[in-house]
Amino acid sequence: MKFAVIDLGSNTFHLMIVKISGERFIPSDILYRESYMTSLSSGGGKTILQKNWDDALQTAEKIKSVLNFYHVENIKITGTAVLRTADNRKEFLQQMEAILQNPVHVIDGSMEANYIGEGSLLHPVLKEGKHLILDIGGGSTECILLDNGGIGPKASFHLGIGVLKKMFFTEEVITQKQIIAASEYTDKTISTFMEELKNVPIDSLTGASGTFEAIEKILFGKTEYGIHANNISISIFKKLYGELIFSDLESRLQYSNMPKERAPLIPVGLFLIHYFINKINPKEINISHFALKEGILLEMLKNTHKNSGR
Secondary structure, three states, rough: EEEEEEEEEOEEEEEEEEOOOOOOOOOEEEEEEEEEEEHHHHOOOOOOOOOOOHHHHHHHHHHHHHHHOOOEEEEEEEHHHHHOOOHHHHHHHHHHHHHHHHOOOEHHHHHHHHHHHHHHOOOOHHHOOOOEEEEEOOOEEEEEEEEEOOOEEEEEEEEHHHHHHHOOOOOOOOOOHHHHHHHHHHHHHHHHHHHHHOOOOEEEEOOOOHHHHHHHHHHHHHOOOOOOEEEEEEHHHHHHHHHHHHOHHHHHOOOOOOOOOOOHHHHHHHHHHHHHHHHOOOEEEEOOOOOOOHHHHHHHHHHHHHHHOO
């Protein structure tokens, strides 16, 4: 049976098509997997700018052609942060649904965080110990504590890289003054959540996002989607942070293995990762290849088995 999960994210649209032959999802079930930069969060989450709107419509046409090619019938489309907050989201969603010929389910932050947590647990290494999942999107950032295979405190915050860039990092080169202002805003935004993590020893900060994928490509030359979660030492991350945080775009584009599409916003993502490292003092950094899409797929499989009486 074929399933397609489409995530209309605030910075990137994601498409995953799988053909499940067994009882559970495994990476070899994947027929197609692609990400498309749309940068819907360029308006800071308040509105979808016309250029990004037009790019998103063209991307939806591409996605629809892929769905037709693979003859997928079991389709779930979700929308996240920008599609929760943009003032022109209603018309945008209508056009998306017309092209994709399926409803778009705009999910709230709590549900998004839960899907991310469930998907992340596909990594065996995250089933033991305490791991803070950090999913940095364009319009929001989700934080989920995985506690020995279960989902603990979770929250979604107005801390996406598109939002923070619009609010604080308005120049090409980040300044220390901007970092201080953004840190103060982040302190206020996450204070209640951080109280829940007080005195909790964190084994890893585990990233599931475009920024973490960019870091993975920079350090390892590629991203290998699979059960293995790549590990990065705190010292290696801090070295990378020091080299890139105050860099200009031209320098970033010349940096070894830098993904071109991620270069403009990667300092904002690095800021957030560095911020959380200082807050929770994890032993290491993991990079999760499973997050929202995989969590949604697990739910689709569960519902299919339930409806078939299996």
